[in-house]
Amino acid sequence: MSSPDIASILENSRELDRLRKEQEEVLVEINKLHKKLQATPEVVEKPGDSSLARLKAKYIQAKDLSEREVTISNLLLSQLDTFLPSGLPGQQRIKMDGNDQKRKRMKCDSDISRLSPSMWRYIEACVAARVTSDAEKDEWFVVKVINFDEKTKEFEVLDEEPGDDEEGSGQKKYKLPSSCIIPFPKRNDPLSTQEFPAGRNVLAVYPGTTALYKATVISTPRKRKSDEYLLEFDDDEEDGALPQRTVPFHKVVPLPEGHRQ
Secondary structure (H helix, E strand, O other): OOHHHHHHHHHHHHHHHHHHHHHHHHHHHHHHHHHHHHHOHHHHHOOOOOHHHHHHHHHHHHHHHHHHHHHHHHHHHHHHHHHOOOOOHHHHHHHHHHHHHHHHHOOOOOHHHHOOHHHHHHOOOEEEEEEEEOOOOEEEEEEEEEEEEOOOOEEEEEEOOOOOOOOOOOOEEEEEEHHHEEEOOOOOOHHHOOOOOOOOEEEEEOOOOOEEEEEEEEEOHHHHOOOEEEEEEOOOOEOOEOOOEEEEHHHEEEOOOOOOO
16 A cells, blocks of 8 residues: 555545534534524524524534535545455455345446445546646646446546647546545535645645646635635746635645645
């Protein structure tokens, strides 16, 4: 197992731990609202009372956190499966018992039939992907997941907007291991998304492009009271200085350990 792969697993593990702690905090708030409504149910009839609206918002937040936890858990399972030796009777039996009936019910005559049920949520999702890596730099782009191969444990992704310097024209497909995939935060739920503090190095989509580059957080969405980060991208010098650029929170992800640019 290489160091970047281990780093990716550890990063996802930390994100899973953060999500579970945040879920516990939301659950405490939900329980407080429940107790308030049980003790004084008439409060909801008062003009201007927002108890029910707040309770609904907390349930939505809890649901989104739970879905994010499932996404990260499935990604971790995929990463770990990649490194586990094949032919382990116990593990094979667990996977087959859980998925056989679902596969039998799938009516599909394409390669999509190879998908594990846990990977369905990635299909058609846009993610950050490291499509090339050499001795000098890593290149990350926004791509769409179109398939997951259970045999090779690889995602098939589509780069819908390859750069002008790419050979040929049109869209490009890649097959990538899970260690080369980072899911983006949910666009419609900034509150349940990890916020990177000022000074943190991140990987972000450069404005007007589908490429991701290393950047430093100057100001956070919470501090700016918006849904955008203020970032300085490395090697983005203009007139001897680094310009500060705004990037939506859902286009910013953790910087992979060992990233080369």
